Amino acid sequence: MIGKRIFELRTECKISQLALSKAIGVSQKAIDYWERGINEPKASYIILLADFFNVTADYLLGRTEL
Numbered sequence: 001m002i003g004k005r006i007f008e009l010r011t012e013c014k015i016s017q018l019a020l021s022k023a024i025g026v027s028q029k030a031i032d033y034w035e036r037g038i039n040e041p042k043a044s045y046i047i048l049l050a051d052f053f054n055v056t057a058d059y060l061l062g063r064t065e066l
Contacts, residue, residue, distance in 0.1 A: 001061065001062030002034065002040055002041065002046070002060050002061055002062065003034050003035045003036060003037045003040075004035075005059065005060050005061075005062065006031070006034055006035050006049060006060070007035040009049075009053045009055065010031075010035075013053070017031040017032055017035070020052070023052055024045060024048040024049060024052055025048070026041075026045060046060055046061070
C-alpha cells in the first residue's frame, strides 16, 4: 500500500523520483523500490515523506483516507 500511495502522491505533485529522493535524502533507486513494493521505507523516511507531501503517516500506510 505504501508504494502505491508514494507513487500517487508523487505523480499528483508532478515530481520525479529523483527530485523526491533529493528532497528526503535517499537514492532514486530507493524511491523506485518503494513504489514497486520491493522494499518499504524505514519509519524515519515515512515521517519525511508524510511531511513532504503534507499527509499523515497513517495515510501513507493505508490506515486512513484523505
